[in-house]
Amino acid sequence: MIEIRIPKIGVEDGEVVLTGWEKEEGAQIEKNEIIATVETEKVNSDILAPATGILKIKLQPGETANMTDTIGYIVPAIAKEKQNEIKDFHLVSPQNENPKVVTSHTSYEHLSPSARRKKMSLPIIQFKSDKTKRIIGSPAAKRIARELGINFETVNGTGPNGAILSKDVFETRKNQQVQIVETIPEIEKEIVLEEKTVYSREKLSPIRKAIARNMSESLQHSAQMTLMGTISLDKIWPFFQQMKEDLLAHSLKPSWAAIFIKVAALALEEHRHLNGTVEGDELIIWNNINIGVAVSTKKGLVVPTIKDANTKSLLLIHKELIEVAENARTNKLKMDDLSKSTFTLTNVGSYGGEFGTPILNRKELGILGIGAVTKQPIVNENDEIVVGRCCAYNLTVDHQMIDGEAAGLFIKSIKRIFNSPTLLLMR
Numbered sequence: 001m002i003e004i005r006i007p008k009i010g011v012e013d014g015e016v017v018l019t020g021w022e023k024e025e026g027a028q029i030e031k032n033e034i035i036a037t038v039e040t041e042k043v044n045s046d047i048l049a050p051a052t053g054i055l056k057i058k059l060q061p062g063e064t065a066n067m068t069d070t071i072g073y074i075v076p077a078i079a080k081e082k083q084n085e086i087k088d089f090h091l092v093s094p095q096n097e098n099p100k101v102v103t104s105h106t107s108y109e110h111l112s113p114s115a116r117r118k119k120m121s122l123p124i125i126q127f128k129s130d131k132t133k134r135i136i137g138s139p140a141a142k143r144i145a146r147e148l149g150i151n152f153e154t155v156n157g158t159g160p161n162g163a164i165l166s167k168d169v170f171e172t173r174k175n176q177q178v179q180i181v182e183t184i185p186e187i188e189k190e191i192v193l194e195e196k197t198v199y200s201r202e203k204l205s206p207i208r209k210a211i212a213r214n215m216s217e218s219l220q221h222s223a224q225m226t227l228m229g230t231i232s233l234d235k236i237w238p239f240f241q242q243m244k245e246d247l248l249a250h251s252l253k254p255s256w257a258a259i260f261i262k263v264a265a266l267a268l269e270e271h272r273h274l275n276g277t278v279e280g281d282e283l284i285i286w287n288n289i290n291i292g293v294a295v296s297t298k299k300g301l302v303v304p305t306i307k308d309a310n311t312k313s314l315l316l317i318h319k320e321l322i323e324v325a326e327n328a329r330t331n332k333l334k335m336d337d338l339s340k341s342t343f344t345l346t347n348v349g350s351y352g353g354e355f356g357t358p359i360l361n362r363k364e365l366g367i368l369g370i371g372a373v374t375k376q377p378i379v380n381e382n383d384e385i386v387v388g389r390c391c392a393y394n395l396t397v398d399h400q401m402i403d404g405e406a407a408g409l410f411i412k413s414i415k416r417i418f419n420s421p422t423l424l425l426m427r
Contacts, residue, residue, distance in 0.1 A: 257350075268289050
């Protein structure tokens with residue numbers, strides 16, 4: 001006899017389930033004919049006959065085995081004339097009248113090899129049982145049916161002897177879905193099958209492509225961490241109101257963005273390690289403190305730079321900020337206006353935002369987002385609940401270069417400056 005073994009499926013050894021036999025016990029099979037199917041955790045695989053002969057089954061459908069295990073045998077076929085001699089052979093039972101061919105477990109070990117081959121080629125008959133029909137199916141098919149909520153008894157098996165395969169469960173599910181769709185009214189069918197329509201289509205502008213590329217590269221090359229919180233503006237509020245009157249002489253309106261530029265620049269003097277960029281495998285700390293300011297335009301976001309912000313007065317920063325913002329919106333910015341920033345400020349409060357996670361400008365180590373100025377209930381120094389003015393801050397740093405403690409100390413310096421607004425007038 002020739003052994004039928006499970007071939008090695010894939011590169012790893014593992015357990016497989018015999019899904020079913022394509023031929024019955026005692027059937028004539030040809031070499032390379034599909035005689036059985038097995039199922040692993042990932043794939044289904046066919047088992048081919050290694051030789052021509054008569055099939056003898058060892059492993060039953062639903063049972064498990066390992067790679068290279070023997071699941072059956074092939075007995076070389078006897079001559080055609082010998083088959084004719086046993087064609088009408090039957091076993092008679094006094095209890096039943098409806099026989100069917102099934103697996104035989106008769107032992108022929110006491111016979112000679114020649115006689116054993118002859119005996120093995122005879123069709124073995126067993127008579128119909130009155131027991132309840134057993135539903136045969138692979139464990140995978142049962143699991144899929146259970147997960148899909150399908151009654152296993154309603155599935156029509158297409159495997160050997162009616163065994164239920166995984167594909168049978170999916171086919172049953174598909175038929176159920178078709179029946180459900182057929183019950184939907186015609187008007188609802190149109191809604192379900194309606195395709196989405198295009199509102200508009202346009203080519204990406206060069207600036208939008210540049211933004212997309214820079215933002216993507218920033219996230220890919222840095223470990224970005226964002227600290228969030230609020231800053232009290234109560235101490236600087238009277239100072240801000242006084243600025244309104246003073247700036248009227250210059251036809252200017254006070255800007256929180258200009259104040260934050262100055263405050264951030266002074267804080268960076270104390271925390272120089274945030275005023276740097278990464279160039280290849282080097283960390284460069286810059287002497288100049290150049291604050292990039294995110295400005296929204298119709299074409300997209302641009303970041304003009306206020307250079308040496310720590311050395312400029314609030315009035316000069318106000319004027320430069322108005323100028324670069326106007327040039328940005330009228331497309332008059334020069335390349336020099338958009339370069340050499342060492343730290344970035346973005347004002348999400350200009351459109352009512354408070355909290356967010358700003359993305360670092362490529363190669364820089366920090367970006368500070370400021371939210372809208374709002375009134376909030378706060379507890380003052382006398383433990384009284386009063387109405388206070390504050391704004392949210394969102395500081396994103398490259399955690400590869402900046403530790404959480406360093407980022408926290410930077411925010412602490414910013415809060416200290418806001419609580420001592422006279423510091424803004426000393427530089």
